Amino acid sequence: MDKQCQQIIKKISQVVIGKEEQVRLALACLLAKGHLLIEDLPGMGKTTLSHTLASAVGMSYNRVQFTSDLLPADIIGVSIFKADTHEFKFHPGPIFSQLLLADEINRASPKTQSALLEAMAENQVSVDGTTYPLESPFFVIATQNPQFQSGTYPLPESQLDRFLMRISLGFPPHQAELSMLKRQTQIDLSDYNCISYEELATLQAKVESIYASDEVLNYILALVNLSRESRDFPLSLSPRASLAILAAAKAWAYIDGAEYVTPDHVQAIFLAVTEHRLSPSFVESGSTDSLSVKLLNSVDPTQI
Amino acid sequence: MYKQIQLATHSEINQALSFNTYIFLLLASSVVMTYQAMENNFEAVAFFVFCALIRSLYWLQSDFRLNQLFTYLIYAVSCFLISTKFVSSGILNGLFSLLICLQALTIIKLRHFRELKTLVWVHLFLTAASLLFYLQIQHAVLLLISAILALACLLAHFLAGEHFKQVLNQMLKLVLIALPIGIVLFLVMPKLPPLWKMPKVQSQTRGLQDELSLGDLAALSQSSNLAFRASFKDKAPEINQLYWRSFTLQHFDGTTWRRNRYMESWQAVAEKKRQGLKWNNLQDTDFFEYQIITEASFQHWLFGLDLATSHQIGVLSLPDFGLYAAEPLTKRFQYSAKSYVIKNLPEYDTVNIDKLNLQLPSHKNPKTAEWVLNLQQNSNSDDDFINKVLTHFNQQAFYYSLKPQQLTYPLIDDFMFNTRTGFCEHYASAFTYIMRLAGIPARVVVGYLGGEYNPAGDYYSVYQFDAHAWSEIWQAGKGWQRVDPTLYVAPQRIGVNLQHAVGNDEFLAEGDFSLIKYDQFVAVKTARMLLANLDYQWTRWVLNYDTKTQKNFLKQLFGDTNNMWQSIILIALFFILFAMISFFSWWLFRAKNSRSEIIKLQDLALNKLNTHYGLAKETQQTPTQLLAIMSSEDTELISRWQRISLLIEEIRFSELTEPAIKIKLKQLKVLIKNL
Incomplete structure (x- = not known):
């Protein structure tokens, strides 16, 4: 495993105990320059994970708690008329940061959701005819409650597609929860910083240069094509999904310390990358009725 | 699934000649020109070498241009060479000289495919002509190589951009396919009498x-x-x-x-x-x-x-x-x-x-004549006389030598009574002369x-x-x-x-x-005898394979009489041969890519794992993931499979050069064999 990444994961795991797999996926998502969606029941540590992750990689971040009355301007910013200069001045909203933590994104109205997701896609916002570029790179880590909970507006498929990965945390194992309970001290997140923001950029560049052979690309395509051809899948994986799989697999391979992507890497990130694209409604990750698992089980990686 | 030779399109044919092409041409020419130089065309060959050297300058300096005056000078020199050769050595050597000079002039102007084609065709003609003088098997092999190189030169032009070794590789494959066809043609084609005779040159x-x-x-x-x-x-x-x-x-x-x-x-x-x-x-x-x-x-x-x-x-x-x-x-x-x-x-x-x-002879040998007369008087018959002469050779101090002394006139007298050292012709002449003196024909x-x-x-x-x-x-x-x-x-x-x-x-x-x-x-003797025998068999079965031997051979093969069944068998044989050659060429030119090979090896390894250890792979599993289902006690198997799966992974997914892949494939083969 890559030493730097190992260190980051270790640090975050001190806060989010017993969820190393998810921590690793979250880091991979970050390294692959993708937005991350964490979905789970309240109180499972979604926010903790996102905060720890942000501070671990040295990003400046703003946190926005989404509610049903949150307006787009609350995220993006507003232009206010200044009496002394007789002109409008733009007051940037919380979105103008390196990392935006969008808590409970599905509690906001669709209007606000789409304003955020548009910004995520275009990396810029337009207010009153003026375009303001966002930080580059710009990340969103969103958390959401399962959609059957009351007071939620489920994110539409098109917007879910913008997230590179969706992960869910699940209940912590017995031992982990035990040590969590034993831990008395308040956590100071600034202690958990491992790398600077610049170092993160170098890591991201390294991830991009990981070698992916034609065979592994063919494996990805075989998976993606099956979702398009087979009738078992109501939604199929888009080309953006293929790109996402590759980017995530590269990041995973990098964290793994490998110099090239193998089908194992693809499989490792596959569920996180595709589940929310194949079945938007909440399914417990890796369960037998998961379409992504079905897809994985139907393609033989040795025969491509 | 197999790679075809990518032939150049029409416009590509007319493109500039590649360096490979030129190297092949020079290699091929060097052989034939050496033979021509040995056949008394030394001046013309020297001229060819000179022109080839000048042409080589183009590769060193791309802006190299020949001076017009210099070009005329070269024409003049070639005319001079050809005409003097015709006068001094007759028509045959003159013609060869002409061809070599034309090759030289073509090579100096070599720009396009057209010139290259001319060069190669004339080269093939010169190769065949050299075979007229050098029939031994080693020469035949050398000249065959020269012809193959000339054809490789054409191939190199069509395969522009390919590596030198690849061109050679392709050429060898083509030769392998052509060889059986050539042998069959040699055996069954009618042998035509020569169209012209080699003029006899007294010297x-x-x-x-x-x-x-x-x-x-x-x-x-x-x-x-x-x-x-x-x-x-x-x-x-x-x-x-x-x-x-x-x-x-x-x-x-x-x-x-x-x-x-x-x-x-x-x-x-x-x-x-x-x-x-x-x-x-x-x-x-x-x-x-x-x-x-x-x-x-x-x-x-x-x-x-x-x-x-x-x-x-x-x-x-x-x-x-x-x-x-x-x-x-x-x-x-x-x-x-x-x-x-x-x-x-x-x-x-x-x-x-x-x-x-x-x-x-009118030229007398008085001493010998006197000696013969004496001996004859002491002999009672011709037979007695002959014996006495031979005894004389045997008893007196006559020596057998490859380097006899120069004799002075009268020669026989000098030999018989002075030097007494000679080779067989000395003894034969002296003896015959003595017999004639004695009146015996x-x-x-x-x-x-x-x-x-x-x-x-x-x-x-x-x-x-x-x-x-x-x-x-x-x-x-x-x-x-x-x-x-x-x-x-x-x-x-x-x-x-x-x-x-x-x-x-x-x-x-x-x-x-x-x-x-x-x-x-x-060892020297054995080797010499072996080579001599090779050349003998070559002469006997290849060079002297004429109409008569061909007839006998075909008779042996297909029997004496002609009937329908034999014709059918003959045709069938031809079809089988054709099919075999086709299959052979397919086999030679099939894509030998490492990809299909690694898939095969991987399947083999997985099969072995299944049959020997009962470990079946589920569809989605990769070889590496099989490590998880192996029992932890069997460390031997685990370490072996670790190496195998890592190699498979490396070959399939990592960024490796062809040679490195070949090495890893070999390692993998060994590992799988021992699994």
Whole structure:
């Protein structure tokens, strides 16, 4: 495993105990320059994970708690008329940061959701005819409650597609929860910083240069094509999904310390990358009725 | 799934020539031009090399341009070279010179595919022409390589951008496919008679000349070149009976023995009318049957044991018991002969015996004449006299030497009473002369004696150093009898060979390098015999594969009569052959990519794991993931599978060069074998 990444994961795991797999996926998502969606029941540590992750990689971040009355301007910013200069001045909203933590994104109205997701896609916002570029790179880590909970507006498929990965945390194992309970001290997140923001950029560049052979690309395509051809899948994986799989697999391979992507890497990130694209409604990750698992089980990686 | 040769499109054909093409052209030319240089076209070849060097400058400096004046100068030089060659060496060498100069001028202007094509075609012609002079197998192989390189030059042009080695690789594959087709064509294509004859060039005659001065054979004995090879059908005579007669010499002028007019008239008849002598009533005696392959001597003389007859067309018998070819031997010539063992050979033309065989030169040898007179008076018969002469050679201090002293006139006197050192022709001349002085008809016979037996090929090689001269005397009632005076001086020459007779120091002392000199080393001798046999078989089965042998071969293959079934079988055979060649070419040109190979190996490994250990892979599992289902006790298996799966992974998914993949595939094969 890559030493730097190992260190980051270790640090975050001190806060989010017993969820190393998810921590690793979250880091991979970050390294692959993708937005991350964490979905789970309240109180499972979604926010903790996102905060720890942000501070671990040295990003400046703003946190926005989404509610049903949150307006787009609350995220993006507003232009206010200044009496002394007789002109409008733009007051940037919380979105103008390196990392935006969008808590409970599905509690906001669709209007606000789409304003955020548009910004995520275009990396810029337009207010009153003026375009303001966002930080580059710009990340969103969103958390959401399962959609059957009351007071939620489920994110539409098109917007879910913008997230590179969706992960869910699940209940912590017995031992982990035990040590969590034993831990008395308040956590100071600034202690958990491992790398600077610049170092993160170098890591991201390294991830991009990981070698992916034609065979592994063919494996990805075989998976993606099956979702398009087979009738078992109501939604199929888009080309953006293929790109996402590759980017995530590269990041995973990098964290793994490998110099090239193998089908194992693809499989490792596959569920996180595709589940929310194949079945938007909440399914417990890796369960037998998961379409992504079905897809994985139907393609033989040795025969491509 | 297989890779085809990507041929260039029309526009690509006309593109600039690649460096590979040029290198192939130079390689091919270097072989043929060396041969041409050996064939007396040295000036023209030097001119070619010069032009090729100038052309090479284009590769060093891209802006290199030839001066117009210089171009004219080169044209002038080539014209001069060609015309002088025509005047000095005749039409054949002149034509070759012309071709080489044209090659040189083309190569200097070499820009486009058109010129390249011309160069290659003329090159192929020159290659074939070189084969006319150099028939031995090693030359044939070298010239074949040259032709292949020339074709590779064309291929390199069409495969522009490919690596030199790849072009060579493709070419070799094409050759492998062409070879069986070539062999079949060679075997079944009708053999056409040559369209033109090799003009006889007098200066080129090799081996025995049709006149003999004292010292001629001694000079010839320095040559280790092959004269001819003979293989006997059932049994062979003793080595000391292998007197290969070539021709007789009857006219002596005191210095040189020559053919006489009478025999020359017979030769003329043989050449013009293709008529010779028929020997009758020979059936009852013992005989030997043999085949002879002569080297190209550019003369008419053939070789045979007494008394040789042949039924072959173009092989004629002359009254002096020699065999004579109607055409000069411009290339290796094969004929079969039958020799009847007759001790006393009958004279065909008894009337002229005395006239022809008692001729004495006007130039007198007084001492010898006096000695003969004395000896004759003390002898009671001709036989007694002959014995006394031979005893004289044997008892007195006569020496056998390859380097006899220069004789002074009168020659026979000087030899008999002064130097007493000589080679076989000295003894043969002296003896014949003495016989004639004594009134016994005698003549000198020239030919070869002995030969080297090659056990691997069961044939005799007779070299130029086996050249020999002996005498023949005629006595009424007894006919012609062979008398070899050398036998009384140096019996080893007849019993063993020349090397034994003169010793290793003197043997081939002045000749060119020859392996025969090193026969005392067993390895050298074995190797030399092996190569000689290879060349013999090549000559026998390839060079001499003519219409007759072809007919026999086809007869053996398909039987004598023609019926429908045989035709059908023949056609079927052709189809099978065609199919085999097609399959062979597919197999050669199939894509040998490492990808399909690794998939195969991977399947093999997974199969083995399943059958030997009962570990089945689920669809989505990768080889690496199988480690998880292995029982942790079996550390041996786990470590092995770890290495295998890592190798599979590396080969399939990592960024490796072709050679590295090949190495890893090999490692993987070994690992899977031991699984």
